[in-house]
Amino acid sequence: MSENDPDARRIATEARDRVRFEEDALALADQVYRVARHLVGSREEAEDLMQEAYARAFRSWRSFQPGTNLRAWLLRILTNLNIDRGRRIQRGPDLQPLEAGDYYLVDRLEENGGPISEEERVDQRLSQDNIVSALSNVPHDFRDVIVLVDLGDFSYQDAAQILDIPIGTVMSRLHRGRRILKKQLAEEAVQ
Amino acid sequence: MIADCDKCEELLQPYLDRELTEGERQEAETHLAHCSYCARRYRFEAELRMFVRQATADEPMPPELKEKLANLRIAL
Numbered sequence: 001m002s003e004n005d006p007d008a009r010r011i012a013t014e015a016r017d018r019v020r021f022e023e024d025a026l027a028l029a030d031q032v033y034r035v036a037r038h039l040v041g042s043r044e045e046a047e048d049l050m051q052e053a054y055a056r057a058f059r060s061w062r063s064f065q066p067g068t069n070l071r072a073w074l075l076r077i078l079t080n081l082n083i084d085r086g087r088r089i090q091r092g093p094d095l096q097p098l099e100a101g102d103y104y105l106v107d108r109l110e111e112n113g114g115p116i117s118e119e120e121r122v123d124q125r126l127s128q129d130n131i132v133s134a135l136s137n138v139p140h141d142f143r144d145v146i147v148l149v150d151l152g153d154f155s156y157q158d159a160a161q162i163l164d165i166p167i168g169t170v171m172s173r174l175h176r177g178r179r180i181l182k183k184q185l186a187e188e189a190v191q
Numbered sequence: 192m193i194a195d196c197d198k199c200e201e202l203l204q205p206y207l208d209r210e211l212t213e214g215e216r217q218e219a220e221t222h223l224a225h226c227s228y229c230a231r232r233y234r235f236e237a238e239l240r241m242f243v244r245q246a247t248a249d250e251p252m253p254p255e256l257k258e259k260l261a262n263l264r265i266a267l
Contacts, residue, residue: 022264029260033252047256054260102203106235116231122238131246150240151247175204181243 021061025054028071035152036078039144041136052085053078069158076162079144105182105189112190126189134184142177145170150178195222199229203236 029050036053037046056077057064064073109125110116116125135143148159149170156174160167202219205211211219223230 026257026261029257030252033256034248034250037250038247043250043253047253047259050252050256051259051263055263058264102200102236103232105239106232116235118231118234122235122242126239126242128246128249131243135243135247151244178204182239
């Protein structure tokens with residue numbers, strides 16, 4: 001094949017585009033992992049899911065539209081795989097915990113440790129382990145939205161596209177999910 | 192006052208998400224300026240969000256996983 005051969009040029013262009021896609025996807029792996037780690041229950045599950053998602057992404061790279069949000073595209077693959085593999089069914093209680101109000105956690109902490117002063121920081125009442133454990137106990141539908149929006153910094157619109165749900169559902173799950181998280185946190189922190 | 196606090200609680204999350212209308216934002220801020228109970232709770236909620244983010248950011252991707260992902264690339 002010569003450089004002037006249209007097929008050769010097309011193949012070379014495609015190879016270049018593919019390598020660029022792969023490099024861009026790998027450069028985002030840390031950010032994707034950070035979200036994946038909290039969508040599932042363990043590091044091992046997150047690592048398996050990452051490998052499945054990246055294998056699929058590399059196979060179907062042509063379906064990614066350059067110029068759109070690659071991180072959201074990768075996470076859409078990852079969340080779909082997570083649903084397909086039924087991991088979600090294995091985790092979390094079947095019954096959704098009763099939600100408390102938005103002030104539930106702070107009220108419980110103050111009941112048990114006195115008023116929180118203006119100078120006091122949240123980490124004086126809650127630990128990192130409290131957070132990680134409480135988040136893992138939020139039912140998956142709610143946790144997915146919290147992880148994408150509050151940890152992954154995705155907009156409501158991006159989260160809706162990643163999870164393939166209406167934006168109103170993102171908002172309602174976020175609202176309820178945060179309340180459930182606070183109830184879980186109160187249970188973790190106040191014995 | 193209790194009714195105002197209930198309304199303030201309702202506005203809490205959209206306030207932190209910057210999703211309130213201008214009128215609602217003013218309503219929340221007027222209440223917060225005069226109610227130490229709600230002001231303390233708003234401060235707590237804002238800090239809690241940051242703490243959740245920090246607490247979950249501490250677990251970096253294992254280096255060997257990055258290598259495994261790179262090896263998944265299909266040979267040219």
